[in-house]
Amino acid sequence: MRFVDEYRDAGKARVLAADIAARCEPGRRYTFMEVCGGHTHTIYKHGLEDHLPEQVALVHGPGCPVCVIPMGRVDDAMHIAAQPDVIMTSFGDMMRVPGGKGSFLDAKAAGADIRMVYSPLDALKIAKLNPGRRVVFMAIGFETTAPSTAMTVLRAAAEGVENFSVFCNHVLIIPAIKAILDSPDLRLDGFIGPGHVSAVIGCRPYEFIAREYGKPLVVAGFEPLDVLQSVHMLLGQLGEGRAEVGNQYGRVVPWEGNRTAMEVIGKVMRLRPYFEWRGLGFIAQSALSVADEYAAFDAERVFDLPGLRVADPKACQCGEVLKGVLKPWECKVFGTACTPETPIGTCMVSSEGACAAYYTFGRFSRERVREATRA
Amino acid sequence: MSSEPAVEGRAVGRAEGVERAVAESRAGVAPGGSSSGGREQQVLDRIARVRRRRAVVREERITLAHGAGGKATQTLIEAVFLEAFRNPVLAALEDGATLSLDCARAAFTTDSFVVSPLFFPGGDIGDLAVNGTVNDLAMCGARPAFLSAGFILEEGFPVADLRRIAASMAAAAGAAGVSIVAGDTKVVERGKADGCYVTTSGVGLLERQVSLSAAGARSGDAVIVSGPMGEHGAAIMLARGDFGIEAPIVSDTAPLHGLVAALLDALPGGVRSLRDATRGGVATVLNEVATASQVAVVVEEEALPVRAEVTGVCELLGIDPLYVACEGRFVAVVDGEHADRAVQVLRGQPGGAGAVRIGTVRDDPPGLVLLRTVFGGTRIVDLLVGDPLPRIC
Known part of the structure; x- marks a missing residue:
């Protein structure tokens, strides 16, 4: 397939892999975090780690939208969905995320009207088709999905769709990265920066990482060669003693981002003073709510919410996994109590979650696999 | 009757x-009779x-009376189903069909169909229901011979649609050489079903001495698929119109017993396992083989046959074609020594032109399906937890 196959070429990968190995200083270990769950998925789906030398380790960051939703917010959403006149709409990824009282799938089986949509505009369409019902969109995601939620609110306002509202759980990537950088138990050599988020916010917001923390960051695309090349670029910077923001994904990400998208977010949404992240705790100014001007479309104001904080299950170590302190398989319940069928933690839910990706794609001994796949 | x-x-x-x-x-009044x-x-x-006189359904829509077991039910059965499936065994309209089998061993299977939408590019629930059961019998190495058909209809379902479904079932049965010899019809209130559900059961004759089982794979065996993957699932996805994507993809629904017969004849004793790759796609079948045989199945991503349109749609939707359903493709595990012959035989048959070897069976690590990616890496191909596409068959 054009524009995809060329980014999956094994020959080019081998050339790049050899160069990556050459750039590694003997005896030195390198740990890079891919912030975005999309990268985690790519790394496992294409078996990218087979091209990396033992010295280079990738740890999986917090950039998986459903993985960072705290249980209390899921319970709030289920409370809204339980109102008899409500149609709750959600992306498919969200359906299996466990709250304190089960998941959307459980609520749906128990009679709640919860529908999967592919875009917030689909939710708005459902609202127009069901004027007698209140339709709520469960908005999740980073700056990548926030513009489409904001656009939908603008359209609902313009068209006067009064039975539509948004349960806003949009979060911001920069405070999350900062929380990770400030975490004392973490040693990273650099970041593979999120591609789609950066298409919206641009590269400039990452500059403090290089300037204040002395760590390089390379914004990367989502094909396997993109990720491999960004590792190559990070090693290049480290080898020359530089720490800068690089852009491997120039074909999609402009340095200044997407001004229009940022303006739409700015118009419809406001920064929350603080927001709880699953596993990471409360982070200041790390999430968005619906602005006062659009209060009529804010599910948090349309409905009375319990707003209870639900502690993560004791056994769950999603926080450590999200910060990259633990590899998925190092978690106490990984693969035994917590599996994709019965997830305890959110990292096991989405295909972008580090644990689910590792469990689904990478659950094997490299040694034995090398033996089995020898041609 | x-x-x-x-x-x-x-x-x-x-x-x-x-x-x-x-x-x-x-005209029947005799002159002079008084x-x-x-x-x-x-x-x-x-x-x-x-x-x-021949029964005629005058209603345009199914009513609860059509399921009440009385005159209307009888009329519906005679006018729609008997009309379409007509054969002497069914025409007797006894409580059960009496079958004469020419061999001592038979295969027996059943399958229900709830596909949405009922009509889609390349087929409808009717031919799907016939081919699905025909193929399950074929995968046992049997020659499909007799089917039953059970219908659950929603009150208000258009009779014209039912006729259309019955007609495509009749055509599919004709093409597969099977007779529909028993049936049942129920009607439920509006809102209690989605239009029309069909259940088919089938009996097939085991004329060859074969022992096919997912547990039969051994190290060194070859894994073959009979054609491009994922076309049925992709066609259904697009037919639902949820995505606003258009692509020329039609369902691959087809009977497979002819291909299977040719393969079994060409490789006596050399075919270990046959499975049609329906729900869960090829990946699910490979996992069944790996688990049942306690072997590793190593698949080459480069060899996987997927049409460009299907790859494109799957990329857009973030779905792996390995998990997308087919309704006219099967996975065969054959003796590695005869793999080339098997592929050659399949390619010479109608419906088998796209047959290709996709992988090899190894001893270790048991129970796992491994994929060597085009990119040069390795990953597991696991079972999916939930179905990304419910109601595709």
């Missing part, structure tokens, strides 16, 4: 039917004649 011969199937309007009934009854007892007998004869 009456012994009335098949009449050209044609919808008859009420008025026209009544006129004809009157005309025929008049005694009062004789007249009553004539009327009774006339009623009897009318009742013997």
Whole structure:
């Protein structure tokens, strides 16, 4: 397939892999975090780690939208969905995320009207088709999905769709990265920066990482060669003693981002003073709510919410996994109590979650696999 | 059931039917017959004649009466199903079909179909229901012979759609050389079902001495798929119109018994396992083989046959074609020494032109399906937890 196959070429990968190995200083270990769950998925789906030398380790960051939703917010959403006149709409990824009282799938089986949509505009369409019902969109995601939620609110306002509202759980990537950088138990050599988020916010917001923390960051695309090349670029910077923001994904990400998208977010949404992240705790100014001007479309104001904080299950170590302190398989319940069928933690839910990706794609001994796949 | 011969199937309007009934009854009056007892007998004869006439469903939509087991049910069965599937065993309309089997061993299977939408590019629930059961029998190494068909209809379902489904079932049965010899119809209230569900069961004759089992794979065996993957699932996805994507993809629904017969004849004793790759796609079948045989299945991503349109749609939707359903493709595990011959034989058969070897069976690590990616890495191909696409068959 054009524009995809060329980014999956094994020959080019081998050339790049050899160069990556050459750039590694003997005896030195390198740990890079891919912030975005999309990268985690790519790394496992294409078996990218087979091209990396033992010295280079990738740890999986917090950039998986459903993985960072705290249980209390899921319970709030289920409370809204339980109102008899409500149609709750959600992306498919969200359906299996466990709250304190089960998941959307459980609520749906128990009679709640919860529908999967592919875009917030689909939710708005459902609202127009069901004027007698209140339709709520469960908005999740980073700056990548926030513009489409904001656009939908603008359209609902313009068209006067009064039975539509948004349960806003949009979060911001920069405070999350900062929380990770400030975490004392973490040693990273650099970041593979999120591609789609950066298409919206641009590269400039990452500059403090290089300037204040002395760590390089390379914004990367989502094909396997993109990720491999960004590792190559990070090693290049480290080898020359530089720490800068690089852009491997120039074909999609402009340095200044997407001004229009940022303006739409700015118009419809406001920064929350603080927001709880699953596993990471409360982070200041790390999430968005619906602005006062659009209060009529804010599910948090349309409905009375319990707003209870639900502690993560004791056994769950999603926080450590999200910060990259633990590899998925190092978690106490990984693969035994917590599996994709019965997830305890959110990292096991989405295909972008580090644990689910590792469990689904990478659950094997490299040694034995090398033996089995020898041609 | 009456012994009335098949009449050209044609919808008859009420008025026209009544006129004809009157005309025929008049024609049946013997000239000169006039005694009062004789007249009553004539009327009774006339009623009897009318009742013997070919049943006609006059309603445009299914009503609860069609499921009540009385006259309307009988009319529906005779006018729609018997009309489409006509054969002597079914025509007897006994409580069960009496079958004569020419061999001592038979395969027996059942499958229900709830696909949405009912009609899609390349097929409909009717041919899907026939081919699905025909293929399950074929995967046992059997020659499909007899099917039953059970229908659950929603009140209000258009009779025209039911006729269309019955017609495509009849065509699919004809193409597969099977007879539909038993059936059942139920009607549920509006809102309690989604239009039409079909269940087919089937009996197939085991004429060859074969032992096919997912547990039969051994190290060194070759894994073959009979054609491009994922076309049925992709066609259904697009037919639902949820995505606003258009692509020329049609369902691959087809009977597979011919391909299977050719393969079994060409490799006596060399075929270990056959499975059609329906729900869960090829990946799910490979996992069944790896688990049941306690072997590793190593698949080459480069060899996987997927049409460019299907790859494109799957990329857009973030779905892996390995998990997308086919309704006319199977996965064969064959003796590695005869793999080339197997592929060659399949390619020479109708419906087998796209057959290709996709992988190899190894001893270790047992129970895992491994994929060597085009990119040069390795990953597991696991079972999916939930179905990304419910109700594709």
